[in-house]
Amino acid sequence: MHPLPIRIWHWVNAFAFILLILTGAQIKLGNVLHFFSFQTAVTIHSWLGWVLVFNYFIWLVYYLVTGNIKIYIPPLNHPVEFGKKALNQAKFYGWGIMVGDENPHHSTFYNKFNPMQQVSYLMIMVALIPLQLITGLFLWDPHLFGPVVNLIGGIQIADLIHILLWIFFSAFIIVHFYLATLGHTTWAHIIAMFSGYEDEHDDHGHEEGHSHGEKSTGH
Amino acid sequence: MGTKKFISVFLFISFMILPVYVSASKGVSAEDNKLCLACHSDKTLNKKLMNKEILSLSVNGAEFSSSVHGKVSCTGCHPDIAMDNHPQSKIIRSRKDFAFSVSRHCSNCHTASQLDKRQPIHKALAAKGPCIECHGSHYIKSVAIGKVDVKENTYCLICHRNKINMSMKNGEALSVFIDEAAVANSAHAKLQCTQCHSEFSKTQHPVRSFGSRRAYSIAAAELCLTCHKEAAKLYASSVHIEQLKGGNTKAPACTDCHGDHAIASVKKDKAIGVVSCNKCHSDMNASYEASMHGKARLKGNEKAPSCASCHNAHNVESAKMTTKIKDGCLRCHKDAAKVHSKWLYNPPIKLSSFAKAHFDAVSCAACHSPGAERAIYLSLYDRRTGKPLTEEEILKTLGGPETEGLMARIDQNANGSIDPKEMWGLFAQLIKKGVITTFTGNMDVQKATEAHMIGSKAEGVKDCDKCHKPDAELFQNVFVVVKKADGKPTVLKADKGVLNSIYTILPVSKFYALGSSSVELLDILFIVALLGGIAVPIGHLSLRVITSPLRALRRMGKGGKK
Numbered sequence A: 001m002h003p004l005p006i007r008i009w010h011w012v013n014a015f016a017f018i019l020l021i022l023t024g025a026q027i028k029l030g031n032v033l034h035f036f037s038f039q040t041a042v043t044i045h046s047w048l049g050w051v052l053v054f055n056y057f058i059w060l061v062y063y064l065v066t067g068n069i070k071i072y073i074p075p076l077n078h079p080v081e082f083g084k085k086a087l088n089q090a091k092f093y094g095w096g097i098m099v100g101d102e103n104p105h106h107s108t109f110y111n112k113f114n115p116m117q118q119v120s121y122l123m124i125m126v127a128l129i130p131l132q133l134i135t136g137l138f139l140w141d142p143h144l145f146g147p148v149v150n151l152i153g154g155i156q157i158a159d160l161i162h163i164l165l166w167i168f169f170s171a172f173i174i175v176h177f178y179l180a181t182l183g184h185t186t187w188a189h190i191i192a193m194f195s196g197y198e199d200e201h202d203d204h205g206h207e208e209g210h211s212h213g214e215k216s217t218g219h
Numbered sequence B: 001m002g003t004k005k006f007i008s009v010f011l012f013i014s015f016m017i018l019p020v021y022v023s024a025s026k027g028v029s030a031e032d033n034k035l036c037l038a039c040h041s042d043k044t045l046n047k048k049l050m051n052k053e054i055l056s057l058s059v060n061g062a063e064f065s066s067s068v069h070g071k072v073s074c075t076g077c078h079p080d081i082a083m084d085n086h087p088q089s090k091i092i093r094s095r096k097d098f099a100f101s102v103s104r105h106c107s108n109c110h111t112a113s114q115l116d117k118r119q120p121i122h123k124a125l126a127a128k129g130p131c132i133e134c135h136g137s138h139y140i141k142s143v144a145i146g147k148v149d150v151k152e153n154t155y156c157l158i159c160h161r162n163k164i165n166m167s168m169k170n171g172e173a174l175s176v177f178i179d180e181a182a183v184a185n186s187a188h189a190k191l192q193c194t195q196c197h198s199e200f201s202k203t204q205h206p207v208r209s210f211g212s213r214r215a216y217s218i219a220a221a222e223l224c225l226t227c228h229k230e231a232a233k234l235y236a237s238s239v240h241i242e243q244l245k246g247g248n249t250k251a252p253a254c255t256d257c258h259g260d261h262a263i264a265s266v267k268k269d270k271a272i273g274v275v276s277c278n279k280c281h282s283d284m285n286a287s288y289e290a291s292m293h294g295k296a297r298l299k300g301n302e303k304a305p306s307c308a309s310c311h312n313a314h315n316v317e318s319a320k321m322t323t324k325i326k327d328g329c330l331r332c333h334k335d336a337a338k339v340h341s342k343w344l345y346n347p348p349i350k351l352s353s354f355a356k357a358h359f360d361a362v363s364c365a366a367c368h369s370p371g372a373e374r375a376i377y378l379s380l381y382d383r384r385t386g387k388p389l390t391e392e393e394i395l396k397t398l399g400g401p402e403t404e405g406l407m408a409r410i411d412q413n414a415n416g417s418i419d420p421k422e423m424w425g426l427f428a429q430l431i432k433k434g435v436i437t438t439f440t441g442n443m444d445v446q447k448a449t450e451a452h453m454i455g456s457k458a459e460g461v462k463d464c465d466k467c468h469k470p471d472a473e474l475f476q477n478v479f480v481v482v483k484k485a486d487g488k489p490t491v492l493k494a495d496k497g498v499l500n501s502i503y504t505i506l507p508v509s510k511f512y513a514l515g516s517s518s519v520e521l522l523d524i525l526f527i528v529a530l531l532g533g534i535a536v537p538i539g540h541l542s543l544r545v546i547t548s549p550l551r552a553l554r555r556m557g558k559g560g561k562k
Helices: A004-028 A038-066 A068-072 A079-099 A115-140 A146-151 A155-180 A188-195 A211-217 B003-024 B030-040 B061-065 B095-108 B112-118 B120-128 B131-135 B143-149 B152-160 B180-184 B213-225 B229-235 B239-245 B254-258 B272-290 B292-298 B307-311 B325-332 B336-341 B352-361 B364-368 B391-398 B406-410 B420-432 B520-546 B548-561
Strands: B046-048 B054-056 B165-167 B173-175 B374-382 B437-445 B478-483 B489-494
Touching: A004 A038, A004 A155, A004 A188, A004 B520, A038 A068, A038 A115, A068 A115, A079 A115, A079 B520, A079 B548, A115 A155, A155 A188, A155 B520, B095 B131, B112 B120, B213 B229, B213 B254, B254 B272, B272 B292, B272 B307, B307 B325, B325 B364, B336 B352, B352 B437, B364 B437, B374 B489, B391 B406, B391 B420, B391 B478, B406 B420, B406 B489, B420 B437, B520 B548
Parallel strands: B374 B478
Antiparallel strands: B046 B054, B165 B173, B374 B437, B478 B489
């Protein structure tokens, strides 16, 4: 279900994100945090920022070339149906999962994300991450990008966007990690993110694990 | 033109001039003058005056005969001397006194109205000094001949080589004496007087009047502009001309730095960039002399930076309202950005633009004046025009009583310091009036004297933590700078919190320092988001744990069905 380039992309992203969040916190809150010195934090942050920039292109090129970017696009031609599905998904996480209902979404290679994931990942991948990378670049060299920085109102505005997204991603990554444990077993999704495929466990009847997912990974 | 007219003119002249001539030469005879010269041709003949000056009484008869007055008898000009009372024991106080007393007799022939008609300035001059001071005494040449034959400069100097003054309306006297030697050694040695003093010529000498010596000096700057267009253009953007325009007459014009007639060539005078500034800014000299630059200059290195090297010679900049001073530094330290980027860079690439990002907001002195007290200066600019908004403009825009002053208008709680809300208040009020402002930030040393104490490379600030952490050492003092119409900046104290407030994100949107100018409210938001992020899984997990019996029951049911 998770092709190799995407698994590499995911784990590089995960590693970079966590360290970027931590070094970002160190840079901003140097009076209370003492994980790194300011200089070390900035050095790590800058390197990883660039790693993330290139990593973003791995993701983008992979999905554009394979055309599979569509897994991120909600079916805008069926908004009502999509809305209902999303509501069902929310109901599942809020109640169904407690009483042992089946996950209404069955993840496959061609339909990987449930409606809630689809909306949030589309936002993250198309808007938030690029915005974070761009504002990060502005802060990385405010003089080089000076003319553009002025267009958005000044370096303080770039920083404001970068910080607000840092706050969002910090909270998001915690929730993301928790949601990853909601597979048919706690580690199922996480293992799948390493191995590329997820075991089918029909008897538990929770979610995904449909065989075409395995087939499509092709390795 | 009939012969009739010619005759009438001739007759008129004859009748007008002849009597005068006759009266002057009354009793003239070669015998009379010979008699006088019998004694006065003695070159050693002189008289000791009351003030112990020696007055020569010797006259060169031959030279006198060839002068314009050659045909005039001695008594024509010295009517008080006659054979029966000479030599007399007349008491003369001084040479000047004597010059005045003999000059009185000139007007017997040369009447005031006649002189006035010819050259208006003459009346003013004649009223002040004795005639002979300009024209000489016994060997006077015709001025008409002088006009034709002498070179222009020589012509001017006929009068101006004498210690003559010009009266100002306020009673001051301005010397219009020209030291020929000084001019000859000046950068303008080859110029004609009238190239600068274009209103004047051999035939024109307008009578002008000025309020004071200072008013004259300021007006004289206009003369320089004719040739020095480039310098004039630069000067037009200087803090000095702004002060002049704003009514500060002490602010320097061209001649205050360059001198007037003894203008030194800047190529030769390597000290002009220090000496002329020190006339007003002498308080800066001690710290300059203690700097690397001053020490090098004192050791005789003429290329060592002077005041003008950093502050510019003509478009003089004050450090308060500009970051341009560093352009002066960078003129010599051309590779400064590259040199800084050896250690001041963001990985993975060593770009000199990252060093420049620091140069944009930090003055060179802020890091290179060891031990100086630094502060953050937030200067108020019009965001659209990019020009400083003056205090007067702001008060006018805000309306209301202008007498209160700007600080009183901003500082609502009257604690003498601008807090974030008050800064927002000013920003918002101006926006309501259609003026969008921005506070451009830069770090500089607090005392101008300290700014000049540039130390060695090793003494520079290299420690990122000095600026880049919350409550950083160098971010303790914050000031708001507003320019006044006369060019001088008003520096208003502000809370250091104006760099960390949600209120000032928009007003100070162009200034940001990693760590030290971040917004505190966002730190709180971060903690809240983290707690929220943790609370969601914990809450959800708890619910799942609580509801696990429900699932177990259902599984059992399912299992049963199976």
